[in-house]
Amino acid sequence: MTTQLNLFEYVQRAYANTSDAVLDNTTLYRQVARLANIKESALTQKSPIGKSKQLHSVMKRKIRWYQQTLRSxxxxERVTDRRGVWALTQAGRQKLKSICPDVAVLGFSTELGVAIWSDCHRVFSQWDEPICLALTSPPYPLARARAYGxxxxxxxxDFICRVIEPIVKNLVPGGNVVLNVGDVFEPGLPAKSTYIEELIIDLRKRMGLYLMNRIVWESNKPPGPIQxxxxxxxQLNEGYEHVLWFCNDPSQCIADNRRVLEPHTERHRKLMARGGESRRAVYGDGAYRIRPGSYQNQTEGAILRNVWKLSNNCPSQRRYKQMAQDLGLQAHGASMPLKLAQRVIRFMTQVDELVVDPxxxxxxxxxAAELEGRRWACTDKIFDYVRGGAQRFLDRPGFNLHLDFPGAVND
Structure with missing residues (x-):
């Protein structure tokens, strides 16, 4: 899904897409022409301008006009001692890497999915394909925001509801929404905020989503909170994050734990092999009983518990960060492990079903969806994240890079 941009926005993109943040005017004209699909003849065509009727390229004059708008x-800013050369300011780097709210540009695609450089609401408010799972790790409400805000x-x-509202409208009956969120502390206090509890209630009341489970992701995060x-x-050191699982219709939930069974322990395999338990026992005032033959059925594996021990030291994320750095891009600072995403996707969808991340x-x-054979659609409004993420798909069938800057393609 792409949206035609006006010439001013193409000039912005030309500067946003350059790897070293510096463009001479000749390169600027060429980049804008490529982005806007302007023919060379239209770019160089000259017409009489002003009282003197001197011949000038009208298109190039328009580009320079918008260039001066960016300067104002x-x-x-102009590069000292280099005529016709302009560079992004530090503020400009931050601003132009975030796309305009009403614009959507295809970043890259594979046979199974697409990544779109856009505000998520812009894309999913026009979406009309049934969605089986929305999995995302939204920014936490930290006192000191990370680079991605x-x-x-x-x-x-309000932020989360705005993000997922158009997605919820397209969820299949029994479709799921999964949010990876973390605890934060009240400002200046050793007390935790109740924002997660408030979010759960708001998603039920405003979005009609039922809380299915609070999955605990136990990671090897650094000690904290230091203060x-x-x-x-x-306080105690934090050791987990929340993976909140919601469903629009629990009676039709499409998740299936048989897709994520864990191998039985050696002890349990031996127990099944000898026909199960031979003893009788009663625990918890009769609430739990063991009888002869208990656990004799030969099952494929153990049902996963809702405490997941997964390292956040992810090789795939390390490779991504290095590839982004090699291209001069800002890597995303928060890193959901690939294994966590794969487990959620395998549990809650079947092959070929659609997974989205706004x-x-x-x-x-x-x-993760690509590796699990699911179709997918992802959006992010930061150029560096979409372009850097593309490097993780270079070997995937049907990979096609649509969003690039000079010198950024790896052969």
């Missing part, structure tokens, strides 16, 4: 906005605690529920656990000794970051959800 503080987005670009994020909402405040007060605005968090309250290590310095003032009032806040895709490093496009981990897309890669």
């Amino acid at each position: 906005m503080g987005i670009i 994020g909402p405040s605690i007060e605005d968090y529920s 309250w656990a290590s310095k003032q000794r009032m 806040l895709a970051g490093s496009i981990t959800t897309g890669l």
